[in-house]
Amino acid sequence: MTSSPSEPTGLRERKKARTRAAIQRHALRLFHEQGYSATTVDQIAAAAEISPSTFFRYFPTKEATVLYDPFDPVLIEAALAQPPELSPAAALRATAQTIRTQIAAEDWERERERQVLVFREPELRTAVMDKFAEGIDLLAGLAARRTGRAADDFEVRNWAGAVVGVVMAAFAGAAADPGADTLVILDEALAHLEAGLPL
Structure with a gap:
């Protein structure tokens, strides 16, 4: 996929990094509040205000949010x-x-x-x-x-x-x-x- 003129590669990568960081931040908060095992990908996605499919574009598994x-x-x-x-x-x-x-x-x-x-x-x-x-x-x-x-x-x-x-x-x-x-x-x-x- 090529970058559009209004969204250069550097900006796009920064946006992706911010989204990844936000997902991890919400995941860690939920793990702390309700326990790792009790927390689901759907709950993390909802907290980060993204869809589960978007979650999986950034992290292949729940554990990956911690290991990253x-x-x-x-x-x-x-x-x-x-x-x-x-x-x-x-x-x-x-x-x-x-x-x-x-x-x-x-x-x-x-x-x-x-x-x-x-x-x-x-x-x-x-x-x-x-x-x-x-x-x-x-x-x-x-x-x-x-x-x-x-x-x-x-x-x-x-x-x-x-x-x-x-x-x-x-x-x-x-x-x-x-x-x-x-x-x-x-x-x-x-x-x-x-x-x-x-x-």
């Missing part, structure tokens, strides 16, 4: 923009501090609610393992671009897997602590990784 991480592209873009002399791990730590100033507090609170839901709901916990596997590919690509090495390089993928491991541990710990600051815990996890994971 809108900040992944922001994180990668910010990490790639860090000074080239920083190691990949140091670039990720600097990125966490950079995005703290770029993302509104209410957006981070919603992201924290999403993470808590993922780690508390058994069926979502299982599904998120596939997302973390995708994260290895994402991080390997980031490391490759920052180091000039291949994304399928053995050491690059090992590093990406280690990052995913510490991120999983950090997020699981943050989900269990209502007062936790996810970005602080993430920074501590990456600092431990950067130090070689000493015990």
Whole structure:
């Protein structure tokens, strides 16, 4: 489908991103209010003032509204923009501090609610393992671009897997602590990784 003159591709993509964000926002609110299992796609669609068929154009399943991480592209873009002399791990730590100033507090609170839901709901916990596997590919690509090495390089993928491991541990710990600051815990996890994971 081509863009019309009155709706350039950039505008159309922004509108789609806003609709996707609205659907996820209403889904998370309903999951919080009435429970994940008790909430239906029809209820989410009604809350977002869209049809169920429109819902499925943005998310293939109910669980996808929780597993979708809108900040992944922001994180990668910010990490790639860090000074080239920083190691990949140091670039990720600097990125966490950079995005703290770029993302509104209410957006981070919603992201924290999403993470808590993922780690508390058994069926979502299982599904998120596939997302973390995708994260290895994402991080390997980031490391490759920052180091000039291949994304399928053995050491690059090992590093990406280690990052995913510490991120999983950090997020699981943050989900269990209502007062936790996810970005602080993430920074501590990456600092431990950067130090070689000493015990």
